[in-house]
Amino acid sequence: MKMSSLVLVGTLLAAPVLAENSSLAPELAMFKPLLSTTWQGNLAQPGQAAKVDISQWERALNGQAIRITHSVERGAYGGETMLFWDKAQQSLVYFYFTTAGFYTHGTMIYDAKNQQFVAQEDVKNNAQGITKVRSTTKLEMNQLTVTSEYFKDGKWLPGHHAVYVPVTNMQPEFR
Numbered sequence: 001m002k003m004s005s006l007v008l009v010g011t012l013l014a015a016p017v018l019a020e021n022s023s024l025a026p027e028l029a030m031f032k033p034l035l036s037t038t039w040q041g042n043l044a045q046p047g048q049a050a051k052v053d054i055s056q057w058e059r060a061l062n063g064q065a066i067r068i069t070h071s072v073e074r075g076a077y078g079g080e081t082m083l084f085w086d087k088a089q090q091s092l093v094y095f096y097f098t099t100a101g102f103y104t105h106g107t108m109i110y111d112a113k114n115q116q117f118v119a120q121e122d123v124k125n126n127a128q129g130i131t132k133v134r135s136t137t138k139l140e141m142n143q144l145t146v147t148s149e150y151f152k153d154g155k156w157l158p159g160h161h162a163v164y165v166p167v168t169n170m171q172p173e174f175r
Contacts, residue, residue: 022059022063023062023063024059024063025063025064025065025084025085027085027092028063028065028066028083028084028085028092030110031057031066031083033139034057034139034144035057035058035059035066036057036058036059037056037057037166038054038055038056038166038167038168038170038171039054039055039056039057039144039164039165039166039167040052040053040054040055040164040165040167040170041053041055041144041146041162041163041164041165042162042163043072043160043161043162044160044161044162045159045160045161046157046158051072051073051076052072052073052074053070053071053072053162053164054070054071054167054170054171054172054173055068055069055070055164055172056068056069056070056171056172060082061084064084064085065082065083065084066081066082066083066084067080067081067082067083068080068081068083069081069172070172071172071173071174074173075099075172075173075174075175076175077098077099077100078098078099078172078173078174079096079097079098079099080096080097081094081095081096081097082094082095083108089107091107091108091109092107092108092109092110093105093106093107093108094106094107094108094119094121096121099174100126100127101125101127102123102124102125102126102127103123103124103125104121104122104123104124104133105121105122105124106119106120106121106122106133107119107120107121114138115138115139115140116136116137116138117136117137117138118134118135118136119133119134119135119136119137120132120133120134121133121134128152129152129153130150130151130152131151131152132150132151133148133149133150133151133159134148134149134151134156135147135148135149135159136148142165142166143163143164143165144163144164144165145161145162145163145164146160146161146162146164147159147160147161148160148161
């Protein structure tokens with residue numbers, strides 16, 4: 001076999017693999033518009049100045065999960081989320097790990113009527129005493145709007161809010 005034939009055979013054999021590489025678990029299909037995109041938003045919290053947040057959404061683990069990596073103020077704070085479909089729970093489940101040393105574990109549902117994702121998570125090891133977070137995320141007119149509330153000292157308090165837009169030539173940074 002000539003070298004050019006080997007290259008052609010290799011290319012043909014790889015073609016199905018390449019097609020598979022763009023697949024996504026059916027339960028994650030609603031996230032497809034967010035994938036392979038970097039988003040920038042001004043993350044605002046009550047009593048604090050807004051901070052720039054860069055968030056990158058990507059397909060992970062052969063399409064069985066979604067990885068969301070973000071950093072605030074060029075790495076002053078950041079985190080990484082792994083979102084997947086849990087067959088036993090029949091639910092979207094995620095873990096979020098942070099540079100601040102705390103992590104969360106939550107579930108998410110897609111509210112088709114309001115075209116938004118609604119999440120609730122338990123927080124572990126948060127220095128500010130936050131034990132739960134609930135949030136909504138909505139994609140509308142090429143903008144991603146996120147609003148949250150924090151559970152602390154037995155009551156729900158306003159959390160962060162941000163409106164993200166797609167950006168190019170940017171990515172999350174860590175120190």
